[in-house]
Amino acid sequence: MQGAAQSAESANQGAQRANQRLDQVEGCVQRLESSPRRVPRG
Known part of the structure; x- marks a missing residue:
């Protein structure tokens, strides 16, 4: 059982x-979400 424990x-x-x-x-x-986005996602 020692191997299983390890x-x-x-x-x-x-x-x-x-x-x-x-x-x-x-x-x-x-x-990132709290900072103003410079690049719109998508």
């Missing part, structure tokens, strides 16, 4: 890293 731990670390990246992206999107 793989679960590494999967958990990967999920945490993905969450941090998602937070960064959402922060960038919020900054």
Whole structure:
């Protein structure tokens, strides 16, 4: 069962890293949306 615990731990670390990246992206999107748009989207 030790191998399963290790793989679960590494999967958990990967999920945490993905969450941090998602937070960064959402922060960038919020900054872009709050700033005046020079180029209209679309």
